[in-house]
Amino acid sequence: MKDEGLNLIHILLLFSSLSLLSIGGGNTVIPEMQHKSVGAYGWLTDKQFADVFAISQAAPGPSVLLVTIIGYKAAGLLGALLATVAMILPAAALVFLVSRMWNRAADSPLRHAIERGFAPLTVGLVLASGYVMSHAADHDWRAYILTGVCTVICTATKTNPLFVVGGASLVGWLGWI
Amino acid sequence: MIPTSTTSSVPEPSLAELAWTFNHIALASFGGGLSAWSREVVVVEKKWMSDEEFLSALTMCRILPGANQINMAVFVGSKFRGMAGACAACFGLTFMPVVIVLAMSVAYFKFNDVPAMQNTLKGAAAGAVALTFSMAIKTGRKCLTGVIPALLLVATFVMNGVLHWPLFGVLAIVAPPALLWAWPKGARS
Numbered sequence: 001m002k003d004e005g006l007n008l009i010h011i012l013l014l015f016s017s018l019s020l021l022s023i024g025g026g027n028t029v030i031p032e033m034q035h036k037s038v039g040a041y042g043w044l045t046d047k048q049f050a051d052v053f054a055i056s057q058a059a060p061g062p063s064v065l066l067v068t069i070i071g072y073k074a075a076g077l078l079g080a081l082l083a084t085v086a087m088i089l090p091a092a093a094l095v096f097l098v099s100r101m102w103n104r105a106a107d108s109p110l111r112h113a114i115e116r117g118f119a120p121l122t123v124g125l126v127l128a129s130g131y132v133m134s135h136a137a138d139h140d141w142r143a144y145i146l147t148g149v150c151t152v153i154c155t156a157t158k159t160n161p162l163f164v165v166g167g168a169s170l171v172g173w174l175g176w177i
Numbered sequence: 178m179i180p181t182s183t184t185s186s187v188p189e190p191s192l193a194e195l196a197w198t199f200n201h202i203a204l205a206s207f208g209g210g211l212s213a214w215s216r217e218v219v220v221v222e223k224k225w226m227s228d229e230e231f232l233s234a235l236t237m238c239r240i241l242p243g244a245n246q247i248n249m250a251v252f253v254g255s256k257f258r259g260m261a262g263a264c265a266a267c268f269g270l271t272f273m274p275v276v277i278v279l280a281m282s283v284a285y286f287k288f289n290d291v292p293a294m295q296n297t298l299k300g301a302a303a304g305a306v307a308l309t310f311s312m313a314i315k316t317g318r319k320c321l322t323g324v325i326p327a328l329l330l331v332a333t334f335v336m337n338g339v340l341h342w343p344l345f346g347v348l349a350i351v352a353p354p355a356l357l358w359a360w361p362k363g364a365r366s
Contacts, residue, residue, distance in 0.1 A: 062246045
């Protein structure tokens with residue numbers, strides 16, 4: 001019980017600082033998260049960390065919920081909730097302040113320039129993340145064909161994306177890829 | 178050129194609708210592709226933002242610390258309903274996923290293995306990647322209005338995706354020419 005209390009303090013300090021350090025997205029602090037939760041605090045083993053990482057990637061919702069699982073392993077349900085709030089709140093508060101300024105600056109030339117100029121950059125980044133995701137998911141040629149077919153369906157037809165992802169899951173479940 | 182939608186004719190969503198919508202986005206995104214799902218719902222279905230507004234917000238959400246999609250929920254929520262809206266969208270996005278992730282991790286630590294879902298998840302991941310590519314194609318068609326945006330897009334993709342350069346380095350190179358190109362003519366800073 002005493003351990004659990006100490007773990008809660010560690011959880012709060014670790015994840016609220018990682019929250020503000022996670023510039024570029026939650027995945028950028030994963031090495032540090034692994035270092036601390038496996039090496040420094042011994043909450044999980046290396047293998048467990050790799051497995052819960054896979055779970056958090058596949059589960060619906062933001063993949064940063066990896067911290068929910070780590071918090072759970074370290075200090076039960078309370079740990080899970082604390083880790084989640086600590087990881088979300090500091091960064092979200094900062095984003096909230098920025099979004100307020102952004103909405104007030106509706107007519108400034110800088111906002112117009114960012115909206116128009118950042119569009120091609122963002123499309124490039126989205127393309128890059130699709131490219132990186134397809135490599136990370138250890139795609140073989142069958143998975144690439146599935147991705148290609150689904151891309152054509154999503155782009156050329158008005159099919160509900162849920163059917164496309166559901167259909168792709170079914171193909172995977174049947175063991176065809 | 179698409180007009181920026183600072184004057185939207187769509188009625189402002191209630192707190193409950195914000196939470197419900199982001200819950201829907203989160204649950205749809207098994208296997209990944211959360212950005213593509215956000216655009217599908219926020220821009221295409223609900224028309225809460227134009228493509229340009231969504232894309233620029235997305236890049237700002239990537240630059241700022243925090244999970245990109247949580248940041249996006251804060252951005253959309255606060256646009257319509259201030260702090261309460263940001264909290265509602267954030268809660269909607271995370272509540273059910275937290276419950277699901279907890280259930281999965283309880284099962285994992287009990288049985289000491291990833292639940293026998295590997296193949297299904299592989300298929301879902303292929304679908305999610307497809308959704309992401311399709312988003313890039315759909316939004317790309319709209320913003321590729323000339324040679325300069327095309328060059329900016331390709332340069333960003335190659336540096337970040339193929340060469341794995343960090344986000345900040347890439348933006349430090351491509352953001353200045355992008356802003357210069359897009360600066361409204363005749364406007365002063």
